[in-house]
Amino acid sequence: DQQVKQNSPSLSVQEGRISILNCDYTNSMFDYFLWYKKYPAEGPTFLISISSIKDKNEDGRFTVFLNKSAKHLSLHIVPSQPGDSAVYFCAASITGNQFYFGTGTSLTVIP
């Protein structure tokens, strides 16, 4: 069973606009969430994380929002740049044990 879901396989955004990537989870015990970016032929690269005690975490152009009641998190990239084109994975865990990953969203930023 897929405990972490990314329902949009792909997303296209114009350069300079906002990219919003979404992720839903089913296990209310998850308390730590991460976003990764993956380029072809490379391993995923850690982007940003959030613990369940927060509802927002920012790092430069990247902001992650967590809505625990809806079991939903999202990653906002503002402004989007062509170099952001990659596959983005969200992941969830219970206190860092065994991360569950979504199936990924392929983001294309159009120059």
Place this chain on the structure above:
Amino acid sequence: KAGVTQTPRYLIKTRGQQVTLSCSPISGHRSVSWYQQTPGQGLQFLFEYFSETQRNKGNFPGRFSGRQFSNSRSEMNVSTLELGDSALYLCASSQLGQVSSYEQYFGPGTRLTVT
């Protein structure tokens, strides 16, 4: 610090053979996790080792096994290979021990093709 390294990067095997993949974590990282990535399935958790002990295991058959050495390096083994085992196998290390250290750092992966 050097990143997570995985060897080999590419591997072609035939059905029925066995394979061993290797992972060297970032220096100081004691937790190593293995994932299988296939198209449309995302990253599926295989197992996690910490201080030479398997702490967590995903839902994979017993043909998939692993171990961790005292220097935190890890190997995973797949016996009796099947066509469906063709995938990218990713290794990730993390520091653990601190709430801020749950981030996992991934290696480039080993692309296994079973023919």
